[in-house]
Amino acid sequence: MSPKASAVEVEVAGHAVRLSSPDKVYFPERGFTKRDVFEYYLSVGDGIVRALHDRPTTLQRFPDGIDGEMFFQKRVPTRGVPPWVQTAQIRFPSGRPADELCPADLAHVAWAAQLGTVVFHAWPVRKADVDHPDELRIDVDPQPGTDFGHAVEAAGVVREVLEGVGATAYPKTSGGRGVHVYVRIRPEWDFVGVRRAVIALAREVERRRPDLVTSSWWKEERGERVFIDFNQMARDRTIACAYSLRANRRATVSTPVTWDELAEVEPDDFDLRTVPERFAKVGDPHASIDDEPFDITPLLEWSARDDRDGLGDMPYPPDHPKMPGEPKRVQPSKDRDRKA
Template structure:
């Protein structure tokens, strides 16, 4: 076995970050190494910091590469961590808490990459108030049989609804077959309220193309439609951030795009090699995302209207405690009461 290259020391935002085992292969098929991952995140630094700054962040780590052991790190240890690494305390639905990495500068991202982090999963909150989301995330998840073009159609509907309520919508590829659309919002509502706003938004999109869009939580009810995963706004649910690599054989990136280019792109256009060059050429399509926070009051009013019309809350994720007003968390085909009716 060839000996690993000596560790490097790299200056990042005035911090010294140690890069050990830089030649370790992280993505075997293209042969991308730990150094490649490290340098990728430096190359898109302004963009990923726009997505991560002051956000508690779960790290998806692959110390031996994407074909080795993987784990999600939600707690930053106090030993062996540089003294400048900042954390923020987040609270899980169970009531337990954790101190997660909270990037204050690009050195935090570089340090995480040194620790084998491939994917960054930030919470939709800032450290100033970890109970008040400032980002409403719309996750468009195509069901089997659909292609990326179908998801692009639904993203267009999302933009249409956002425009009608005066919100600015920011799309990005998921790094897989889906699309994420973000709305920056004023951080003065709870997770429960923002999730209800997301449900109301998703239902409005579904009404416009019910043959193409679904909000059905249970897979057996979705059919060959694009599922809008409203539970991505439940507490402790996270999405790979803008400019995060994804842990797949192609080393794709969750890449911000402009609305006018979305119909002409494919997810595989964006990977560890292509995105830095794109970023250097055109900058960040999400550069203005923090300039237009949205007041979700119209969506909460839609939620109240829907509830009056018999469309109340929807099931939470299975590991979430039972919530007030939540319907039965039972798959329809296994619901004995439903069968009796």
């Protein structure tokens, strides 16, 4: 048995970050170690800091690798935290508060990687105003019978609709079969308003391609279509950030791409080994994402129009309290009133 590698100390963004058990295997199928994960995040530093900067962030931790125990850390530990680590207080749908990690620089990302964080899930808000999102996140989610190619096609329709109202959209692979589309917005609306804007967007995309896209929350109504998951904009719902690893066998990465690239790539093109080289060569396709925040008023006007036409709110995720104006959380086939 080879001797256990000792801990090392690495300077990151002016802070000393300790890396313990660097040779512990995190991705058994590929042989990637904790050191590989740590060094991966350093290699895409500008990109992941752009994605996480000043955002409350939930850590998906795998202290013994992806085949071991997994848990979501929504509160910064109470012990062993360096004095320079920054936090932001958020509130869950229940109203309970939590102090989450709020990365100010790459050292925060490295420190989280030392804790066994593989996946970073950032809130769509900034520390200065945690109740008003500054980012639309459109989760283009293939359903059974559809695949990544269908998600790419649906994302193209999302882009077309957004461009029609003056919004610049930025795509990335999810690291799985889906596509994420991001739009920076003015932080002037709360989670309820921003979620309603995404519902209106999803319905408009569905109107243009009803054969391809669905906005139906209930799985039994979706069919073999791509779902626009509007509930990813509900409070405390997050998706893997740009440049985050995903906890799968191949160690894929949720990777920003250009729209031209999106039509040509496959999810497995981007992993722990390939993305650092790509990042060094082409940089971050999302580098200009903060340049022109979008005013979501046109989407809210669509939402108001839909309300007048009898298309109101949609069900919230099960862990949310019942919201004003929300329809029943009963799937249609089990809704006795609807059957009557």
